[in-house]
Amino acid sequence: MENSGQTPSEIRHRIWMELGRATQDRLHAWRTPVLATTAEDGLPDARTVVLREADANTAHLRFYTDGRSAKISHLSGQPQAVLVFWSKRLNWQLRMRVSITTHAAGPVVDAVWARVSQSAAADDYLSPYAPGSALSAATPTAAPSRHHLAVLSAEVHDIDWLELARGGHRRARLGADTWDWLTP
DSSP: OOOOOOOHHHHHHHHHHHHHHHHHOTTOGGGSOEEEEEOTTSOEEEEEOOEEEEETTTTEEEEEEETTSHHHHHHHHOOEEEEEEEETTTTEEEEEEEEEEEEOSSHHHHHHHHHHTTSGGGGGGTOSSOTTOOTTTOOOOSOOSSOOEEEEEEEEEEEEEEEOOTTOOEEEEEOSSOEEEEOO
């Protein structure tokens, strides 16, 4: 892919357009970014998550998770995190610094659960086992009386955008109202 020559405004628009597409297209590379958090011991911890919503107007992304997962305790101690997206089709990498708000109950979770409960994914949030539980030590219980769905709302602070191209790589840092070209 040759260097596109797009302007900062066009690139910003394209990033958010592609993020929006990723919430609808199960095959879009940005559907499953890596979320890196800080564990209680101060070490980084990373895992793949599924992008569910992207709002360019508010610079927010949403993800769903089991409220008993380790990432929930990580984020309660340190809500700042990094998301990494890669698209081979675009030859673009995004690294986003975000602050994450966890919703374990309330209207945000209720609205999402109303949709998720009607899908096959509902079972993921009804398991009697917490994610990462050792099966040899886990004791199954009756079906839970409630779900364990939690919603992660990520406020995007800045984006480190990298385009790999035969004609020359390009890199920039995008803030809410800023654009700084960087050395690739």
